[in-house]
Amino acid sequence: xxxxxxxxxxxxxxxxxxxxxxxxxxxxxxxxxxxxxxxxxxxxxxxxxxxxxxxxxxxxxxxxxxxxxxxxxxxxxxxxxxxxxxxxxxxxxxxxxxxxxxxxxxxxxxxx
Numbered sequence: 418x419x420x421x422x423x424x425x426x427x428x429x430x431x432x433x434x435x436x437x438x439x440x441x442x443x444x445x446x447x448x449x450x451x452x453x454x455x456x457x458x459x460x461x462x463x464x465x466x467x468x469x470x471x472x473x474x475x476x477x478x479x480x481x482x483x484x485x486x487x488x489x490x491x492x493x494x495x496x497x498x499x500x501x502x503x504x505x506x507x508x509x510x511x512x513x514x515x516x517x518x519x520x521x522x523x524x525x526x527x528x529x
Contacts, residue, residue: 451491454491455490455491456488456489456490456491456492456493458488459488459523461522461524465524468525469485469524469525472525472526472527473485473500473510473525475527476499476500476527477499477500477501477502477503480499481499481527481528481529482497482498482499482527482528483496483497483498483499483500483512483525483527483528484496484497484525484527484528485497485512485517485522485524485525486522486523486524486525487517487521487522487523488521488522488523496512496517497528498512498513499512499513500512501513501514503519504516505519508520
């Protein structure tokens, strides 16, 4: 085997010597990279849910601003405003005219 061809095969030589990547490989790398950045959903205990429920209730009754930390797969989201409605049957709540899922709540505090 010639010295030049051996170098291509050493380590990651095949990839290093080739600037070409198949579309399937590029897609797989993009999927892997995106999955790697995914956030995991936190699980709240009963006391945390009671605190959240109290804060949401107070916001609605007293028309007080609230800051609600929400779950999202790839970013940290926060809903800020006043709770207008809570729909227990559909598992959602409304802040400033927009509906959000109750199950996505990770924390809540009134803004005093």
